Structure formats: structure tokens, C-alpha cells
Amino acid sequence: MAPNLDSFFQTVDSNADAFIERLRQAVAIPSISADEARRQDVVKMGMFLKAQLETLGAKMEARPLGKQPGKEHLELPPAVIGRYPAKKQEGKRTILVYGHYDVQPAEKSDGWNTEPFELSVDDKGRMYGRGSTDDKGPVLGWVNVIESHQKAGVDFPVNLLMCFEGMEEYGSEGLDDFIVAECKPGKFFEDADAVCISDNYWLGTEKPCLTYGLRGCSYYSIEISGPGQDLHSGVFGGTAQEPMTDLTRVMGSLVDTNGKIQIPGLYELVAPLTKEEQSLYSNIAFTMDNLYESLGSKTGIFDKKEETLMGRWRYPSLSLHGIEGAFSQPGAKTVIPAKVTGKFSIRTVPDMEPHEVDSLVFSYVKDQFAKLSSKNKLNVFLQHSGKWWVASPNHWNFTAAAKAVEKVWKIKPDLTREGGSIPVTLTFEQATGKNVLLLPMGSSTDAAHSINEKLDRKNYIEGIKLLGAYLHYVAEEPTS
Ligand SMILES: C[C@H](N)C(=O)N[C@@H](Cc1c[nH]cn1)C(=O)O
Ligand SMILES: [Zn+2]
Numbered sequence: 428m429a430p431n432l433d434s435f436f437q438t439v440d441s442n443a444d445a446f447i448e449r450l451r452q453a454v455a456i457p458s459i460s461a462d463e464a465r466r467q468d469v470v471k472m473g474m475f476l477k478a479q480l481e482t483l484g485a486k487m488e489a490r491p492l493g494k495q496p497g498k499e500h501l502e503l504p505p506a507v508i509g510r511y512p513a514k515k516q517e518g519k520r521t522i523l524v525y526g527h528y529d530v531q532p533a534e535k536s537d538g539w540n541t542e543p544f545e546l547s548v549d550d551k552g553r554m555y556g557r558g559s560t561d562d563k564g565p566v567l568g569w570v571n572v573i574e575s576h577q578k579a580g581v582d583f584p585v586n587l588l589m590c591f592e593g594m595e596e597y598g599s600e601g602l603d604d605f606i607v608a609e610c611k612p613g614k615f616f617e618d619a620d621a622v623c624i625s626d627n628y629w630l631g632t633e634k635p636c637l638t639y640g641l642r643g644c645s646y647y648s649i650e651i652s653g654p655g656q657d658l659h660s661g662v663f664g665g666t667a668q669e670p671m672t673d674l675t676r677v678m679g680s681l682v683d684t685n686g687k688i689q690i691p692g693l694y695e696l697v698a699p700l701t702k703e704e705q706s707l708y709s710n711i712a713f714t715m716d717n718l719y720e721s722l723g724s725k726t727g728i729f730d731k732k733e734e735t736l737m738g739r740w741r742y743p744s745l746s747l748h749g750i751e752g753a754f755s756q757p758g759a760k761t762v763i764p765a766k767v768t769g770k771f772s773i774r775t776v777p778d779m780e781p782h783e784v785d786s787l788v789f790s791y792v793k794d795q796f797a798k799l800s801s802k803n804k805l806n807v808f809l810q811h812s813g814k815w816w817v818a819s820p821n822h823w824n825f826t827a828a829a830k831a832v833e834k835v836w837k838i839k840p841d842l843t844r845e846g847g848s849i850p851v852t853l854t855f856e857q858a859t860g861k862n863v864l865l866l867p868m869g870s871s872t873d874a875a876h877s878i879n880e881k882l883d884r885k886n887y888i889e890g891i892k893l894l895g896a897y898l899h900y901v902a903e904e905p906t907s
């Protein structure tokens with residue numbers, strides 16, 4: 428029998444302003460995991476989340492994850508874990524939900540139209556702020572689901588286990604071992620029947636998605652150093668070999684304008700495209716205009732949607748992210764940087780094994796540098812890596828989510844893969860042995876990781892209904 432969701436939905440609508448206020452408070456905490464100086468803010472955000480859930484009666488714990496690898500002076504932010512209702516309801520399914528309370532860096536001077544850590548809502552209901560869609564909106568979605576059930580006087584349909592981390596945007600350091608340990612018999616997550624993660628985006632702006640795959644991410648640094656300190660380019664230009672010159676040449680040799688990775692052997696690690704898989708892409712509701720809208724330009728690599736989707740989901744990509752130590756302020760400083768660190772990452776796909784990717788990357792970078800016959804010094808290393816994940820959507824977890832999408836959005840969802848990475852997804856699947864579903868809240872135009880990140884009010888409020896409805900359908904779905 429279809430669950431009666433009317434009073435839950437009405438309560439979500441009547442509390443919408445309070446839920447936006449909760450998001451405003453969360454966005455105001457600059458919980459940037461990549462920035463050591465913001466570590467206290469990351470912890471503050473974790474404590475904010477814990478307190479909100481405790482107020483609603485959830486049993487919460489902040490579990491320490493130890494020191495940050497390679498930065499032993501820094502404590503990792505805690506895993507904020509919990510259970511709702513506090514006492515297990517026997518005979519009901521248990522769903523483990525995951526999200527992250529850290530965010531990407533953001534500065535107004537990057538080009539934001541508004542202050543990144545002040546939620547700013549425009550007349551079209553677009554709620555701008557760092558973390559609004561990635562991932563504070565979806566994480567607070569679960570909090571709002573609990574509160575709406577209480578206010579509506581509706582029984583909570585499942586046992587909810589929660590795992591929220593503060594290092595996802597920095598490769599989920601420390602979390603894998605924790606998850607594995609907590610999924611063992613007698614531990615916190617032992618009785619999970621399925622897992623749900625809301626931390627990705629629709630492909631367009633109209634049609635919701637259920638997601639069954641992610642690319643992995645291997646993130647590298649190339650450090651090139653020479654002079655003992657930064658130099659005057661008028662005095663020393665033409666007399667010293669310059670690290671920046673070497674670095675840009677090495678970085679420029681990694682990938683071409685059409686995204687083709689230049690590292691020999693890399694594409695040989697990629698699983699071949701089957702006829703069956705190839706036939707899936709044309710049915711996905713996605714147009715080149717969707718891409719251009721999200722890009723804010725028409726500078727796509729491919730002209731066809733199928734190739735574009737494959738380029739995002741099933742082939743690897745290599746992106747150059749930045750150069751530490753280089754002059755990047757406005758103006759015209761005549762400096763020769765003494766040491767520069769170039770950063771790039773490779774999004775990996777089935778069947779690429781991260782350690783094989785690492786060795787191809789290291790030997791290619793060393794070869795390219797050797798070709799320069801430079802007297803400067805090179806160091807190339809991996810910062811962090813997370814593996815790709817592809818699962819089966821033929822499971823009651825996905826069927827329940829599809830029903831919830833139809834109930835809330837009045838349309839059947841597309842089954843999609845995601846170009847981004849959530850490193851612990853595979854860990855959850857392996858450690859629980861259960862099905863993992865990605866249930867996105869935000870849309871393709873949300874600009875996660877970019878300037879002017881936003882979440883539409885409609886996606887937030889209907890997304891809260893979606894997460895709640897999913898739990899009700901999960902409670903009723905027969906085992907598949
Ligand atoms: C998809 C998810 N919301 C996300 O943004 N994940 C990050 C995680 C990451 C950071 N470094 C490596 N992985 C991403 O895909 O960049
Ligand atoms: Zn995220």
C-alpha cells in the first residue's frame with residue numbers, strides 16, 4: 428500500500444522558512460577542509476550538526492579520526508555519527524545515510540557575486556552560498572526530515588543511521604578504516620540494510636536522477652624547485668633556470684585541448700565499451716544545451732550528447748587545478764618563483780586500478796622533466812586517491828527511491844552515473860555488503876566547487892520531501 432505522506436509534506440511546506448534559516452546558519456560556518464587555518468570551523472560545523480540532531484532526540488557521537496596523514500600537527504575533524512530514533516525500532520528496516528559537512532574553499536575575490544559564507548536568496552529562489560548544494564543542503568535535508576515527522580506526528584518509518592564527515596573535499600582522509608571498523612558485528616553500523624548518499628546533482632534542471640556510479644579521483648602534485656629564494660626577473664632572468672618554465676611545460680604535456688590524456692598506457696586500463704552500455708546513453712534526458720547552461724559557455728569538447736555523457740561518466744579525464752607558489756595576484760610583479768607546485772587530478776573509471784595509474788603518472792612526469800635537461804629538482808607525488816564505483820540499480824533501495832521521485836516530482840527518474848567522486852561510497856558497499864544508492868537533491872546549474880554555488884529553494888524543499896518519502900517507500904518495499 429502506498430504510504431500516506433500528506434501531513435509530512437504539508438509540514439515540510441509550512442516549515443520551509445525555518446529550514447532555509449537552518450541552511451543559512453550552516454553556510455555561515457566556513458568549514459573548508461583543505462585549509463588548515465579553517466580546521467576549527469570544520470569542527471564547529473560538525474558540532475552544529477550534532478547539536479541540531481541531538482535537539483531532535485537523535486543519539487549522536489563525535490568520533491575522533493586521529494591525526495591528518497602527512498600533517499601530524501593537525502587533528503582530523505570528527506565523524507559525526509548517530510541513530511534516530513535513539514532506540515532501535517525492532518521490525519523496521521535500517522537505512523544508513525552519509526553526507527559531508529566540509530566544503531570547498533571560497534573567497535569573494537574569486538568572482539562571487541555575493542559573500543560565499545552568507546546565504547543569499549534571490550527573487551527566483553536561488554539560494555547562493557558555499558556548501559548550499561555540496562553538501563550542507565542535502566545533509567540538513569535529513570535533519571529536516573526528522574523534524575518534520577515530529578511536527579506532523581508521523582511515525583518514523585525506518586531506523587536511521589547517520590555518518591557525516593568533515594574531510595570529503597580532501598579525499599575523505601581517515602574515514603575508510605573507521606567505516607570498516609564500525610560495520611563489524613556489534614558496532615555502530617552493523618545493522619544497516621541499505622545505504623543512501625545525497626551528495627551529487629541532477630544531469631539537467633528538470634528531471635531528477637538516481638545514480639549508480641561515480642568516477643574515482645587520484646590527485647597529484649608536481650613540485651619543481653631551483654633557486655634558494657624568489658628572484659628579481661630583471662637581475663636574474665636569463666641567468667637562472669626557472670622552475671615555473673619547467674613546470675608549465677611538464678603540466679602542458681599531460682593533456683591536450685580536447686581532453687585527451689597524453690600518458691601512455693592510461694587508456695589501456697579502461698574497460699571497453701559494450702554494445703549494451705552504448706545503447707543506454709541516447710535515452711538519458713540530457714541535451715547539449717543542458718551542458719552549455721552549466722558551463723556558462725559553448726566550449727564543450729564534443730558536439731553530441733552521447734559522447735559528452737561518456738566523457739563525463741565512463742572515460743577518465745585529467746584536469747589541471749593550479750600552481751602553488753606562482754604569482755597570481757592582479758598586477759605585474761616581476762618575480763621568478765623559486766619553488767612551484769603544480770596540482771592536477773585524474774578522474775578514474777572501471778577498470779583503472781589506482782596504483783597502476785600512479786606508476787604510469789610518475790614515470791611519465793619524470794620522463795617529461797628529464798627531456799627538459801633542467802638543473803632544477805623535481806618531486807612528483809600523490810596527494811590522495813579514491814576509487815570509482817559502479818553498482819546495480821536493480822534493488823529495492825533504488826525501486827523505493829524511484830517511487831519517491833515519482834510521488835514528489837511527478838516524473839520517473841533517469842538512472843545516471845556521476846562524473847564526480849565520493850571516495851567512501853565503495854567502502855560503504857564493501858563494508859556493509861549492502862546496496863548503496865545516490866539520491867541527488869540539487870541540479871546541474873548549482874555550480875558546486877565553483878563561484879556562485881547555489882541550491883534552488885524548490886530543490887531543497889521538495890528534496891526534503893523526497894528524502895522523507897524515500898524512507899517511507901523503503902519501509903514498504905519487498906525484498907528484491
Ligand atoms: C560529488 C561530490 N559532491 C564531490 O564534490 N566530491 C569531490 C570529492 C573529492 C575531492 N577530492 C577528491 N574527491 C569531487 O568529486 O571532487
Ligand atoms: Zn559533496
Ligand SMILES: [Zn+2]
Nearest residue numbers: 561596875876
Ligand atoms: Zn564537493
